[in-house]
Amino acid sequence: MIEVKSVTKTYGKKQNLFTALDNVSFSIESGSTVAILGKSGSGKSTLMHAMSGLDRPQTGEIIIDGENILALKQKAVDKFRATKMSFIFQSFFVQANESCYDNVSLPLEIAQLSAKERKIRVTKALEAVELGDKIKSKAKNLSGGQKQRLAVARAIVNEPQILFADEPTGNLDSTTGETIEDLLFGYNKKNGTTLIIVTHDPELAAKCDIEIRIKDGKIESIRDTPNKTAAIKPAKTRAKGTV
């Protein structure tokens, strides 16, 4: 369960004041797939950063499993991210000079898992994205789609509760993009991980249970697919969100 309560984030001061998020509130059930849809500069990335504790909004609360991560100390937030969250980025951010193994191993090293445990999990994650045979290859020798699959392996290796994907298919052609989408949605179904996709692509957003449209830092609309079991909380939050 993720609750976002009246989050406001501003940049700059006085005349240059820019409101990236303006009193945003909603909540998401665990295990659902969520699309944060908006144009460039709408504040969708800022919202993702706030929800993952990377950014600190000036006001509001972000409550994950009953804990307000904005009230936590930096050390605790870092630990939260290391153990319960993971990320996929538009430009992959895989380490080109490192092997696939070392790329995927990084989150586990940060979470201080033993080398033995790491080996088991890394192998499993790479196999899940069908890169089992590339375990020793340098990441720079992979194709774009393979790189993003590597990024997916890195994102799922620590078995996160929440997986953030920032334009995961933005740099890929439609075929490879679909492969990545399938991987992500498949993982969501299989493991019940909450999947939060930030995108400007309405087609991708349409595949998600919940679609949150952002415009100028405000929630424009929230679509809740009725036939899904895990769905957004009813009217009250929605009303708040559409101020």
Next chain:
Amino acid sequence: MITRDIVRRAGRSLRQAKARTLLTSLAIAVGAFTLTLSIAAGEGSRQYADKLIGSNINPQALFIVKDKTLFGEGGQQQSGLREYDPDAGTTGTGVAIKQLNQGDIDALRARNDLENVQPTYQLSIRSLTIEGSDKQYTADVSAYDSTVRSESAEGSLPELGTQIADDQVIMPEQFADILVEQKVVGSKAELVGKKLTMTVVKPSTQPTEAEINQILTTEGTSGLSKLAQGETKEVTFIVGALSKQSSTALAAGSALQISSNQAREIAEYTTQGTDNYQKYLGVTALAKGDALPDDVKAALDKAGYAAQTAKDLQTVIFTVVNILQGIVAGFGVLALLASVFGIINTQYISVLERTQQIGLMKALGMRGRDVARLFRYEAAWIGFLGGVIGSGTAWLLGTLLNPWITETISLGEGNSILIFQPLPIAILVVALMLVAVIAGYFPARKAAKLDPIEALRTE
């Protein structure tokens, strides 16, 4: 993140930028090279000096003088207008110094903490002849110092602390070489046992008119010229041994050595009636039995003398060594200082280059502290690499060059001026790693403070 994983990742990052890593560490290597050599040279010199002093000088030995200025203490040496002192003599450079007189010698001999008290006799002979040659030679003569070991090339020398016999003379090997060259003897060995006769002159006294008249009437003009030349005496010795010129022997190699008894006789004969009669520049002595030379030195100081112990001599040599070592080490430190800026620069560039990587690591929950550690460990690796390359090269080069250096400065077989010891070098490498870590502090802090959102912005 646990330390081992950070160290591994740091090492890997460096391997991915091999050229840059190597070049940066080479800057440290220059400093490490210089410092290693200075450490090795210092150690080598100290061991050599130790060996020199330890094998040549009785640790109980003291050199005692009246004039403290000789050891550079107790005020300035006097020149110019000064009070007349009947005991004052002059050094070779014309500086007045206080000498010891017979009273001093007797007082020192009477002390119960000294033994083997020997004044340094100032000996001069007019000429000498050697059995088998009618040529006349001249040479410096000194009293045999039983506290300093000499090595013999031919014949035998007494044990340390024992005087040579009164009828013996020790000849430097180089004199023997000349005599062999001049075909006085067939070989150096033949010299041992040969007679050597020294002619010494008693200084002439101003004869009275009556004396001149008397000699003129009894011996004629030849008697008169003999009187003007002064009285002479011949002393005959037997060559007991040839002293060897050695790199680890301190004994002066260019003077004939005779027993101290003979030396006293000759010195008194040649100074009779002059101001220098029974005046001595200094005295060699041994601290008696278990008495510590330093204690004796302090006691002598109270009694108005100045003394120098074997340890003082060592200290003097060590001071010189330390100064020289300090100068070399100073250059090493300068090189290191330059390399520190190299590390800072390299690490700053590395942080800029890896902005995205740092951002990703922080997004994945890596703590700022760990990011800083990653960069600090990279710096430490650079320091380690530089230290190992530098000191390794110095070690290798020093070991290879040691025989050549030893030969060039004729240090003597088995002595090395560069002595490499693992412990100081290990400490040096660790210190260099520390220096590198300190140099990497600011870049590491920059990395730690990097905002992951900024770092991950894609445009």
